[in-house]
Amino acid sequence: MNRYSLNQATTKYWPLEDVVKASANADLEWIGLWREPIQEYGEERAAKLVKDAGLKVSSLCRGGFFTATDPAERQAKIADNRRAIDEAAILGTPVLVLVSGGLPPGSRDIDGARAMISDGLAELAPYAEERGVTLAIEALHPMFASDRCVVSSLAGALDLAEQFPASQVGVIVDAYHLWWDADIYRQIARAGDRIVSYQVSDWTVPLPADNLLGRGMMGDGAIELRRLREACDDAGYDGPIEVEIFNQELWDAPGQEVFDLAYARYQEHVV
Template identity: 50%
Template sequence: MNTPPSERLGTGTPRLSLNRWTFRTTAIQEFLEVAASHGIDAVGLWRQDVAEVGLDALRRRVDDAGLRVSSLCRGGFLTAAADADRAEALEDNRRAIDETAALGAPTLVLVVGGISREDKDIAGARSRVTEAIATLAPYAEERGVTLSLEPLHPMFAADRAVVSTLDQALDIAEASGSPAAGVVVDTYHVWWDPYLERAIKRAAAAERLWSYQVCDWNLPLAAEPLHSRGYMGDGYIDFPAITTMIREAGYTGDIEVEIFNEDVWATPADDAASIIAERFGQLVLPHA
């Protein structure tokens, strides 16, 4: 079913994976067809797709479209302090790991969760994440998938993710003692990091660099800062520079385009896919 990438190079864009949330306003089936019609090999899916379509049916649709799943998004939300909340979060993450394996995706992306105004102890929340990853990584390892910790931009440290830099994500991954814990590099979240090149090398040397996601940093920030992600080239990120770091570190996997942006969501999916493929070909692929 799945045409090997090497046979499709001439028609599509090698390395490019379309993340589902870039097309969240498009029905799942149309999204898969748009990806396939652009000669793209892989898509990044979300657990919402699993909930909507069903796990087996979703896998079948992906296979039928000749696609692979480059990642499943997202597990995480592991900062709760109460025992019951923590147990529930671990159980939900085990389900997410099972779904990742069932979809044939290599990795589950984790957004680890934030703190509250009542409990401002960010160091404590970070310790709980470290413990949770050490608990979950062996479960993932047994099922043949990896966990990709996603450092989120520090502007989300309070409300979304207390993992804020690539180095910190690597510290947590390494503390797990499991080879199944690693990281995803998302340009929107890490582009500003003065130690980014060193951290990317470290991730690759540790064999823990499992996903590369791209989109631009648009200004002014959107009212919902998560939605300030833009098409590559629309903002301030130096894609040739960061993609070169990724290549030189030895990463050869899929590159997901993940854009949360009201304007993109209002654009017909086929048009958005064309813009993405064009920008990817200009700014990312030549350096990948």
């Protein structure tokens, strides 16, 4: 259980102080954080809260969204990613998760969108390394390709990451987004030391009307979570494993109840 990390997105409406307290009370070592609530709380203040509780930040989510055709908008996105890198450094996490961006409005040029991501990584990767932060490309399920992320497979994420040193750009293995891929285990082995996070939830059906909120609690769906974890282990990844679930019913439930359920399901289905 020393690898377990509850990503605060799983208990979206639970105050940061409560998530940190629950994690510390459970003798956890890690917690996953999101930029928006941390910005509201204050980065320096959040860093102190986490450190004083004896925790470390497994990742900060999120940067990315590089795909823009307007030069001014593109530079604004690069500037925001620099801020995200700085925030990760303040929090002491070496992992900034990137949701790289979908098609620009009105565009059908998916190759061009992927080229924009490569260009954005090239501009930011040296700065991230100077700050002790690895840019972590997260491939999203293909249903999100048009509006959120044109990187839809671990192979595609690695094709981008391998243009840069592993110290600058790595990849996320998110079970929800990648479990369906027949090539996933070969790609995990290929990823090796570029894996900087393994994230778990489950794939349940039917999906809700808002498919962004379709992640289920571990054990409620179709994903071989332990098998994926073992593959990441075999590839050399021994870092934190984040429980990250976007689910309205869980968000509406009491935070401690969700925390306890996630902790138990992780032990049952991931360890």
